[in-house]
Amino acid sequence: MEILLSIVIVSSIAAALAAVLVIARKFLVNYGECEIKINDSRSFKVEGGASLLESLTQNRIFVPSACGGRGTCAYCKLKVVEGGGPVVPTEEPYLNAAERKDGVRLSCQVKVRNDLRIQIPEELFAIREYSATCTRIRNLTHDIREFRLELKDPTEMNYVPGQYIQLFCPAYDDNEEVYRAYSIASDPAEGKGIIDLVIRLVPGGICTTWCFEHLKEGDAVRLNGPYGQFRLTDTDAPMIMVAGGSGMAPMKCILHHMKNTGSNRDATYFFGANLVKELFYPELMKELEKDMGKFRFVPVVARPGDDEKWAGETGLVTEALKRTIQDASAYEGYLCGSPGMIDAAIEVMVELGMREDRIFYDKF
């Protein structure tokens, strides 16, 4: 009897508490409909409670974000003019004093609780969500593959060579769905409906693992874009390009574009790899060298394997850069690769006399 009574009492109290919490959630966490006004020109209504980034994405405005809304990449910065509430501690490391004064926030950390007025660059409106089909997968090296995506709806993307897209990776195994950023590597001459991506398998990476193990030719994929400020300047300055691994992607696109437009700029492209077998696109680079008189491709192999024949540059890309170019003061620098490589390359370029505002890069 006592046992039964105990069970009844404990369960009924727990149930009552659960009911109270459910009701409280309904009233407290319900923010109702909120209006988001953008650039004082357009506005839409959303259900409150989600992050600003999510609410914008739902309304087909794609603010760049590489970390998936965790507040670690700071790509999703935008100006909240009204209604953003105080800056939360997760944002603090990413905002300098001027940005704070201007009302710049990380949109993934701003929760929509009331009406908001925000400002975003107009070009973000050009960013669209695309559905596409993966039509070709090619092995470039043992851990780098080229994926060709043909856009279905809409059928064309107006990207600038050097820009990147965000690929949607659906939930699989125990992973949640994520978006990851990849640079466009296509030859623009093949049409605006073809998006080539060069992806290196990152051990443990959610999206790269999906691309390598789950994505097959013929599969439907989703992506959005284009994003990014990495692009060719319209000067005639000679260029030094430095890339490693899948950093090849935007460089390839830029080089195709230079060839297509008959550019006669002087360009030297240093590409770093650890082993000879990690170099890729050798024929393409030779062809580009032939087509563009002033383009030179300099592959640099850090440590050629014992069974590999290699007559070219060895060591780090930065060392090869120093050996090849003595005075970089007239040059522009274009870099794409790991943060470590980029920081090292910037240091060397500045040392060789390049102006820091003429160095453009895409870190990933």
Added chain:
Amino acid sequence: MNVSGELTQALVVAFSAAFTGNILLTKFLGMCPFLSVSRQVKTATGLGWAVIFVLTGTCMLNWAVYRYILVPLNLEFLRFILFIVMIAAFVQFVEMVLERYSPVLYQNLGIFLPLITVNCAILGASLFMVIRDYSFINAVSFGLGSGFGWMLAILAMAGIREKLKPERIPKGLRGPGITLIIVGLMALAFIGFTGVLSGG
């Protein structure tokens, strides 16, 4: 007992809970958040307020549950499990309220707010209140006093630790080591309050 007598007694209970019987420094309850959140006065203050609020609230609720449900049914032994359930639900509720009305405090407290659920000072206070057979008013003032005492201790600690930051502490004592020594010294100091109240 008349009203003024009861109020005086409530005051004595609160005072003794905060000083002579400080739940942290004499009972050593609620040590883990005390050690981990006492690095900055700012966050310590936030957590302190949250503990005061939760302690008082749960003391009130648990008193009612004990008095009107468990005692009449002769099920006093259920108090351990039910008190924990009540505390957990209450903290959930506070979390929702904070998220709605004070997002900054909510973000500042971060993981520590849910951790209040397992802060043994909260459960300890509810159990002491039952053992000592407090009236409702006394239970409330005991909750308030205990919470205030806990906040006082963590604030003092955070202040000391902020002052200590530039000091050169022997390597082996850095972090929890020096903190525990300081807690010991603070506890000694609080024993000095014992003589203040005869009935404490």
